[in-house]
Amino acid sequence: xxxxxxxxxxxxxxxxxxxxxxxxxxxxxxxxxxxxxxxxxxxxxxxxxxxxxxxxxxxxxxxxxxxxxxxxxxxxxxxxxxxxxxxxxxxxxxxxxxxxxxxxxxxxxxxxxxxxxxxxxxxxxxxxxxxxxxxxxxxxxxxxxxxxxxxxxxxxxxxxxxxxxxxxxxxxxxxxxxxxxxxxxxxxxxxxxxxxxxxxxxxxxxxxxxxxxxxxxxxxxxxxxxxxxxxxxxxxxxxxxxxxxxxxxxxxxxxxxxxxxxxxxxxxxxxxxxxxxxxxxxxxxxxxxxxxxxxxxxxxxxxxxxxxxxxxxxxxxxxxxxxxxxxxxxxxxxxxxxxxxxxxxxxxxxxxxxxxxxxxxxxxxxxxxxxxxxxxxxxxxxxxxxxxxxxxxxxxxxxxxxxxxxxxxxxxxxxxxxxxxxxx
Ligand code: AMP
Ligand code: GLY
Numbered sequence: 001x002x003x004x005x006x007x008x009x010x011x012x013x014x015x016x017x018x019x020x021x022x023x024x025x026x027x028x029x030x031x032x033x034x035x036x037x038x039x040x041x042x043x044x045x046x047x048x049x050x051x052x053x054x055x056x057x058x059x060x061x062x063x064x065x066x067x068x069x070x071x072x073x074x075x076x077x078x079x080x081x082x083x084x085x086x087x088x089x090x091x092x093x094x095x096x097x098x099x100x101x102x103x104x105x106x107x108x109x110x111x112x113x114x115x116x117x118x119x120x121x122x123x124x125x126x127x128x129x130x131x132x133x134x135x136x137x138x139x140x141x142x143x144x145x146x147x148x149x150x151x152x153x154x155x156x157x158x159x160x161x162x163x164x165x166x167x168x169x170x171x172x173x174x175x176x177x178x179x180x181x182x183x184x185x186x187x188x189x190x191x192x193x194x195x196x197x198x199x200x201x202x203x204x205x206x207x208x209x210x211x212x213x214x215x216x217x218x219x220x221x222x223x224x225x226x227x228x229x230x231x232x233x234x235x236x237x238x239x240x241x242x243x244x245x246x247x248x249x250x251x252x253x254x255x256x257x258x259x260x261x262x263x264x265x266x267x268x269x270x271x272x273x274x275x276x277x278x279x280x281x282x283x284x285x286x287x288x289x290x291x292x293x294x295x296x297x298x299x300x301x302x303x304x305x306x307x308x309x310x311x312x313x314x315x316x317x318x319x320x321x322x323x324x325x326x327x328x329x330x331x332x333x334x335x336x337x338x339x340x341x342x343x344x345x346x347x348x349x350x351x352x353x354x355x356x357x358x359x360x361x362x363x364x365x366x367x368x369x370x371x372x373x374x375x376x377x378x379x380x381x382x383x384x385x386x387x388x389x390x391x392x393x394x395x396x397x398x399x400x401x402x403x404x405x406x407x408x409x410x411x412x413x414x415x416x417x418x419x420x421x422x423x424x
Pocket of ligand 1 (some may be wrong): 195
């Protein structure tokens with residue numbers, strides 16, 4: 001049996017959860033996370049490198065004889081880390097879980113993703129692509145919609161590139177600001193689209209660009225405040241499975257969205273090896289794609305990986321030997337819930353450097369996000385600090401387990417939502 005030296009790139013709770021799952025595999029010899037956090041430090045070897053400097057990643061691969069790399073966040077993927085590593089003689093044989101830059105356009109260019117959806121008849125909101133050259137056309141297109149108006153920066157804008165505006169004139173002003181560089185190069189092109197009303201759901205697949213496995217879906221709670229109020233964040237908690245995804249809807253999603261998406265990748269000759277996150281909006285019992293992400297979601301990963309019983313390294317291996325269709329994906333039918341413990345003030349200003357207490361007592365799994373080690377203490381180092389995750393037969397019990405574990409954890413200015421999964 002081949003044994004792998006695996007390197008996970010990233011430093012959030014998603015990467016801690018990936019490392020935690022990979023660590024359970026019998027196929028792993030050594031596990032590294034770069035740069036990692038105080039949580040990954042307990043289960044793997046953290047490597048203090050800058051993952052946006054691909055040369056540093058290459059050197060780490062050579063030094064530690066890494067033969068499998070799992071890329072967590074989108075930025076290195078969209079910047080071409082996979083292309084770089086397979087072009088280098090020393091790293092070309094390494095298995096890289098993360099698409100090449102042609103596949104990364106699904107997330108890296110919203111206009112490209114919309115054209116892809118149109119071409120492969122994948123349901124999505126009606127849209128128009130606008131640059132400075134056709135600004136007036138864009139304004140006329142906006143007039144064909146009722147408010148609110150949705151404007152999206154074409155490129156990566158640190159999760160802030162989507163603007164939803166309620167007034168036509170405000171939307172026109174915003175459109176000009178975006179085209180004039182509000183998000184730098186990312187908003188030199190923008191996508192205007194129809195506002196869809198409905199419920200969001202995060203869908204995930206693992207694909208080799210031809211075959212695919214559908215992973216458990218999740219619902220993410222993006223707003224900072226209880227009852228889904230306040231500012232948008234990276235995500236304050238998640239649940240899986242999502243109770244409103246019934247069999248009929250699942251069939252529609254699989255046929256109209258997943259199947260057509262992978263067919264599109266194959267037809268475009270995009271050799272996509274990795275996770276694909278499909279952001280869905282369910283409106284009148286029909287799925288629409290709001291966005292593609294070329295990675296797993298955070299905090300969704302912290303509820304979906306605990307529900308996958310299959311050895312994840314074996315699944316990664318199958319992406320490269322063409323046997324993904326032979327995988328037996330075992331999914332735990334239990335409910336999984338996670339809640340993010342953040343620094344008060346997040347997603348705006350917050351303090352760092354607070355000592356975290358009570359981690360050892362937790363009965364639930366605690367994935368670290370913004371944490372680091374100082375002297376012998378684990379301290380806060382980011383907005384989202386920890387993600388507490390647990391499972392149970394019912395959603396209610398899973399929530400109870402997570403919230404009772406959270407009561408044991410303390411740091412100055414800890415903030416979390418008390419209502420994750422409130423609608424169900
Ligand atoms: P995105 O960055 O593409 O995930 O968009 C951020 C958020 O904007 C999504 O999670 C949705 O809540 C919202 N959104 C994006 N596109 C639309 C749309 N066409 N209709 C309604 N809401 C949208
Ligand atoms: N939780 C949403 C994301 O990862 O983009």
